Amino acid sequence: MENEKISSKAKMLIAVAALGYFVDVYDLILFTVVRNPSLMSLGLSGSELLNQGLNLMNIQMGGMLIGGILWGIYGDKKGRKSVLFGSIILYSVANVLNGLVTDLNLYALLRFVAGIGLAGELGAGITLVNETLPPSKRGIGTLIIAGVGAAGAVFAPIIAGLSSDPEWWRTCYFIGGGMGLALLLLRLGTFESSMYVQMDLGVEKGNFFQLFSNGRIFKKYLYCILMGLPIWYIIGILVFSAPEISALVGIDGKLSGGDAIMYCYLGLALGDFASGALSQWLKSRGKAVFIYLVIAVGICIYYLFGMSNITTTHAYAMIAFLGFFGGYWAVFLTYSSEQFGTNIRMTVTTTVPNFVRGALIPISLLFKFLIPSVGLIHAASYVGILCFSLAIFAVSQLKETYGKSLDYIE
Numbered sequence: 001m002e003n004e005k006i007s008s009k010a011k012m013l014i015a016v017a018a019l020g021y022f023v024d025v026y027d028l029i030l031f032t033v034v035r036n037p038s039l040m041s042l043g044l045s046g047s048e049l050l051n052q053g054l055n056l057m058n059i060q061m062g063g064m065l066i067g068g069i070l071w072g073i074y075g076d077k078k079g080r081k082s083v084l085f086g087s088i089i090l091y092s093v094a095n096v097l098n099g100l101v102t103d104l105n106l107y108a109l110l111r112f113v114a115g116i117g118l119a120g121e122l123g124a125g126i127t128l129v130n131e132t133l134p135p136s137k138r139g140i141g142t143l144i145i146a147g148v149g150a151a152g153a154v155f156a157p158i159i160a161g162l163s164s165d166p167e168w169w170r171t172c173y174f175i176g177g178g179m180g181l182a183l184l185l186l187r188l189g190t191f192e193s194s195m196y197v198q199m200d201l202g203v204e205k206g207n208f209f210q211l212f213s214n215g216r217i218f219k220k221y222l223y224c225i226l227m228g229l230p231i232w233y234i235i236g237i238l239v240f241s242a243p244e245i246s247a248l249v250g251i252d253g254k255l256s257g258g259d260a261i262m263y264c265y266l267g268l269a270l271g272d273f274a275s276g277a278l279s280q281w282l283k284s285r286g287k288a289v290f291i292y293l294v295i296a297v298g299i300c301i302y303y304l305f306g307m308s309n310i311t312t313t314h315a316y317a318m319i320a321f322l323g324f325f326g327g328y329w330a331v332f333l334t335y336s337s338e339q340f341g342t343n344i345r346m347t348v349t350t351t352v353p354n355f356v357r358g359a360l361i362p363i364s365l366l367f368k369f370l371i372p373s374v375g376l377i378h379a380a381s382y383v384g385i386l387c388f389s390l391a392i393f394a395v396s397q398l399k400e401t402y403g404k405s406l407d408y409i410e
Helices: 008-041 047-078 080-098 104-132 135-160 168-187 215-227 229-239 242-249 257-282 285-305 312-325 329-338 345-358 360-374 376-397
Strands: none
Touching: 008 047, 008 080, 008 104, 008 135, 008 168, 008 257, 047 080, 047 104, 047 345, 047 360, 080 104, 080 168, 080 345, 104 135, 104 329, 104 345, 135 168, 135 257, 135 329, 215 229, 215 329, 215 345, 215 376, 229 242, 229 257, 229 285, 229 312, 229 345, 229 360, 229 376, 242 257, 242 285, 242 312, 242 376, 257 285, 257 312, 257 329, 285 312, 285 329, 285 376, 329 345, 345 360, 360 376
């Protein structure tokens, strides 16, 4: 079984999915990097920058939540390949138009449309690769996709920093849209999953409500979402609040929010490769995720309570470590995708990562709610205890899927 070969067609598929996810992450992070210059260019200033920036971020996340459900159902009903095309056309065009906006309402509308487009890319790529590769090689395909994708987050701040022109943010959006449209040419070489094509005609496909109406399926689905919570807790709470946390714990110097995000994503990209390789080596998805979660808990405790009087270099190294052990996204997605039958696999693989991202909304609300009574550091630690406890419990409940045949229906 271990000498199963990856065909050249499958390699092409992995390359296209990986580059697609690279552009996807570039765009997601680009908005956070160019948020202030773009809003200042539209005439905003002071506290409006943060308030309107957060509004736009939530609008984009809302688009991703809705898009995740729509693309997932569409991919199960009409095929995986069509989602790869549709999602990339939508967010590439939205990006190009984003570079032309002169009005906040239009900016918001285009971030919503881009969010819908961005939601379909990863689920379609992972599902196609999982259904095409030999069972023992699936983890290799997804670790390449997630690792290359996370590198898009490092690329975004580099591109944004190439010019000091206040209107450069527009060019950054054009570059993202252009990369997406260029990818469409590569997409012409992709093919539909044979597992999907050969599914019986009478089978009900892409029934989103099936995930909630059947107790066994719902529990699996919920555990898959809970397993991913610590990833966005690390990115959205610990790293996003790095400037404030560094001031409170007495770090020598102040951390920059943009640099913190960049080091975190550098860690995530490396962590994705390593967690994927670890799951292949252990021949287990569950053990790889569990090991990452346990080590991440230790690093989070040190990050919140052990960093007094260290240099900013040391602090950025800790943020990269946080990213590395939060970098089990590839294994988490493969594990979730392998839990479900072909008739709802795409719906699951597309909605789970978007629900995990969307879970950042209640997580951050709880964090903000706790700060006045217990302070920022303890608020972050209490939220962390909740996220990690739920994730570790969820992993203990999921069945191992390494090497399992995916040719079945729910």
